[in-house]
Amino acid sequence: MAASMICASCASVQVSEPAPYGVLPTEQQVEWQKMEFNMFVHFGPNTFSGDEWGSGQEKAELFNPTAMDCRQWASIAKAAGMKGIIITGKHHDGFCLWPNPYSRHTVAQSSWKDGKGDVLKELSDACREYGIEFGIYISPWDRHDPHYGTDEYNDVYVKTLEHALGNYGPVFEQWFDGACGEGPNGKKQVYDWPLFNSTVYRMQPDAVIFSDYGPGCRWVGNERGSAGRTCWSTMEINDELAGHPERIRILNEGTKGGNTWVPAESDVSIRPGWFWKEHENDDVKSLRHLLNIYYESVGRNSLLLLNVPPDTRGLIHEADSTRLMEFCAALDEIFSVNLAAGAQIEAENVRGGSSRFSADNMLNDEYDSYWASDDDVTTVSFTVTLPEQKTFNLVQLQEYIPLGQRVSAFTIEVLNEDGTWKQVAEENTIGYKRIVILPQIATTAVRVNINSSEACPVLNGFALYMDPGLNEK
Numbered sequence: 001m002a003a004s005m006i007c008a009s010c011a012s013v014q015v016s017e018p019a020p021y022g023v024l025p026t027e028q029q030v031e032w033q034k035m036e037f038n039m040f041v042h043f044g045p046n047t048f049s050g051d052e053w054g055s056g057q058e059k060a061e062l063f064n065p066t067a068m069d070c071r072q073w074a075s076i077a078k079a080a081g082m083k084g085i086i087i088t089g090k091h092h093d094g095f096c097l098w099p100n101p102y103s104r105h106t107v108a109q110s111s112w113k114d115g116k117g118d119v120l121k122e123l124s125d126a127c128r129e130y131g132i133e134f135g136i137y138i139s140p141w142d143r144h145d146p147h148y149g150t151d152e153y154n155d156v157y158v159k160t161l162e163h164a165l166g167n168y169g170p171v172f173e174q175w176f177d178g179a180c181g182e183g184p185n186g187k188k189q190v191y192d193w194p195l196f197n198s199t200v201y202r203m204q205p206d207a208v209i210f211s212d213y214g215p216g217c218r219w220v221g222n223e224r225g226s227a228g229r230t231c232w233s234t235m236e237i238n239d240e241l242a243g244h245p246e247r248i249r250i251l252n253e254g255t256k257g258g259n260t261w262v263p264a265e266s267d268v269s270i271r272p273g274w275f276w277k278e279h280e281n282d283d284v285k286s287l288r289h290l291l292n293i294y295y296e297s298v299g300r301n302s303l304l305l306l307n308v309p310p311d312t313r314g315l316i317h318e319a320d321s322t323r324l325m326e327f328c329a330a331l332d333e334i335f336s337v338n339l340a341a342g343a344q345i346e347a348e349n350v351r352g353g354s355s356r357f358s359a360d361n362m363l364n365d366e367y368d369s370y371w372a373s374d375d376d377v378t379t380v381s382f383t384v385t386l387p388e389q390k391t392f393n394l395v396q397l398q399e400y401i402p403l404g405q406r407v408s409a410f411t412i413e414v415l416n417e418d419g420t421w422k423q424v425a426e427e428n429t430i431g432y433k434r435i436v437i438l439p440q441i442a443t444t445a446v447r448v449n450i451n452s453s454e455a456c457p458v459l460n461g462f463a464l465y466m467d468p469g470l471n472e473k
């Protein structure tokens with residue numbers, strides 16, 4: 001298809017925008033990806049017992065935070081630059097943090113606030129107050145419910161979902177844990193995923209559903225916060241996937257040309273465990289560890305869901321909040337100055353020669369303006385000439401994902417003082433956001449060579465940044 005055609009009446013050149021390529025994200029998935037960094041909150045009886053997986057036999061009284069303040073959680077998330085909070089409304093032990101009428105194992109049976117407390121209410125209110133999105137984890141695995149292991153359980157679970165999703169306002173993400181154990185009858189529950197998913201969409205049409213394989217977003221295949229260096233938001237979802245020997249690698253890297261848009265979410269805890277434990281107060285991840293996680297998640301086309309578990313007071317512990325503030329300050333310092341600002345940027349090919357698709361569009365802050373090449377050009381370079389020599393060690397690239405993920409191989413070169421070019425990186429995918437880590441480099445020009453793209457490349461962001469502590473040994 002020709003990218004340009006002459007408009008006879010106005011005698012000006014109209015250049016059509018690139019046709020979408022492959023499967024595409026929904027509007028909700030694009031907005032979800034733009035959130036980039038969210039808070040996970042593991043809270044429940046395990047906070048008080050020190051367990052990671054409660055048996056379901058814990059007494060409801062065990063849950064008794066002494067000073068719970070969800071506004072503290074939301075204000076910390078906000079200050080850290082997080083856009084949403086997802087809370088374990090029900091973990092595997094079955095205890096519900098809200099008065100769920102379909103269970104006898106909830107806050108209503110505890111003595112906390114005389115059985116009148118409701119964590120989901122307090123947190124959803126706090127999120128609204130601080131302009132943070134609210135999401136819920138409701139474990140399908142339930143070690144308390146006597147129906148678990150029978151068909152009846154799926155109905156109880158659907159009622160539970162309906163209740164949690166129907167009473168606390170908009171839910172941006174429903175988190176389904178894939179864990180599945182045996183019930184009291186020794187049988188593993190057969191989860192009715194189509195029913196669970198349709199229930200979520202009925203109650204919260206705009207929610208993005210997380211589970212191992214989506215449908216809204218996928219597990220990244222590890223709990224270290226590390227997406228694949230190659231990371232497609234597309235995946236080939238089919239019946240063989242669950243038993244596939246390379247399942248974990250596929251989740252980590254996605255599949256080029258896959259049949260479903262199901263971007264990666266990297267869930268990882270700021271501590272060794274998912275739940276708070278006194279003896280882990282000194283084991284909160286270091287600033288450098290968190291920055292590396294950021295580069296390997298947000299910087300590899302994934303969303304980062306960082307778990308920050310409240311303590312037995314029901315507060316985020318000082319050790320975690322202090323580290324989070326350091327993390328956020330470091331991100332600000334690194335990413336507030338684009339060292340490519342004011343550069344000249346020139347592409348070998350610009351779609352239809354039109355300024356609407358010029359390479360400059362990669363340097364402005366408008367999400368919907370992008371550089372694109374002609375349809376038949378899938379190998380193409382652009383050169384960024386800096387106003388003066390700059391020193392940097394991060395190159396950030398962004399594809400305009402509403403039109404699909406396209407780039408499958410690229411290299412980065414920098415200009416040597418003698419006028420020759422030196423290759424400093426060779427990578428595959430870009431996606432919503434890609435941060436390529438380089439040794440520290442001082443140069444006046446950078447060249448990006450798109451060596452392979454499934455359709456003409458469409459990029460809306462290019463930036464250079466400097467992380468001063470990155471290359472220190």
Ligand code: FUL
Pocket residue numbers: 052177178179267274
């Ligand atoms: C896992 C669970 O078993 C852990 O307890 C935790 O909730 C983690 C986020 O997902 O599958």
